[in-house]
Amino acid sequence: MGRGDDRVIELLNDILTFELTLINQYWLNYRMLDNWGLPGLAARFKAIALEEMADADAYVDRILYLEGHPNLQRLGTVQTGEDPLEQIRLAMEREAEAVERLNAGIALCQEGGDNGTRELLAEAVREEEEHLDYFETQLDAAERVGTQNWLAQFTEGNTDG
Numbered sequence: 551m552g553r554g555d556d557r558v559i560e561l562l563n564d565i566l567t568f569e570l571t572l573i574n575q576y577w578l579n580y581r582m583l584d585n586w587g588l589p590g591l592a593a594r595f596k597a598i599a600l601e602e603m604a605d606a607d608a609y610v611d612r613i614l615y616l617e618g619h620p621n622l623q624r625l626g627t628v629q630t631g632e633d634p635l636e637q638i639r640l641a642m643e644r645e646a647e648a649v650e651r652l653n654a655g656i657a658l659c660q661e662g663g664d665n666g667t668r669e670l671l672a673e674a675v676r677e678e679e680e681h682l683d684y685f686e687t688q689l690d691a692a693e694r695v696g697t698q699n700w701l702a703q704f705t706e707g708n709t710d711g
Contacts, residue, residue, distance in 0.1 A: 554616025555662045561655045562613045562667065563621045565674075568651060569606040571626035572644055573599050578630055579637045583704075590704035591634060595641075598681055605674055612670055634701060635692060642685035648678040 576599035583592035610620040629644070631637030652675040659668035692700035 554613075554618055555664060556618075558659060558662060558664050558667055559613055559616050559618035561658055562609050562616070562618070563624075565651060565655060565671075566606055566609040566613070566620060566622070567624040567626060568648060569602050569609065570622065570624075571628060572648070573602045573606065574625065575628045575630065575644070576602060576641065578628065579641070582630070583634060583637070586634070588634060588701065588704040590706060591701075592704075594684075595637075598641075601677065601681075605677070608670060608674075612667060616667075634704075635689070635697060638685050638688050638692075642682060642689065645678050645682035645685060649675055649682060652678060 576595045580592045580595040613620040629640040631640045655671045
C-alpha cells in the first residue's frame with residue numbers, strides 16, 4: 551500500500567481530469583477569440599488556461615507524492631461556445647463546478663487527515679473563485695452596457711475587462 555489514501559488519490563485524479571478538460575476548453579476559447587479579433591479577451595482565456603496547466607502539474611506532483619498514478623488519459627467534454635458570451639457563460643459554469651469539487655475534496659481531506667492535499671485544494675479553490683468572479687463580472691458588464699459595447703473593450707488587447 552502506498553502512502554496516500556486511495557480515496558484522496560482518486561479525488562485528485564478526478565480533479566486532474568477536470569483541469570485537463572478546462573485547459574483544452576480555455577485554450578480553444580483563446581484561439582477562437584483571437585481569431586475573432588478580440589485579443590484582449592483571448593489573452594485572458596490564455597492566461598487562465600496557463601494557470602490551469604500549473605494547477606494540473608501540482609495535482610500530478612501530489613498524486614506522485616502520495617504514490618498514486620496520475621491519469622492523464624481521461625478528458626471530460628470540452629464545451630467550446632459559439633460566441634464570446636456563450637464562452638464566458640460556459641466558463642462560469644465550469645468554474646462554479648470546480649469550486650464545488652474542490653470544496654468537497656477539502657472536506658474529504660479533512661476527514662482523512664491529509665493536510666497537505668487539503669492545503670493544495672484550499673489554494674486552488676481561491677484561484678477558481680477568482681476565475682468565477684471574473685466571468686460573473688464580465689456577464690454582468692455585458693448585460694449592463696450591451697454586448698457590442700462590452701466586446702469593444704477587448705479589441706485593443708485589454709485583458710482587464
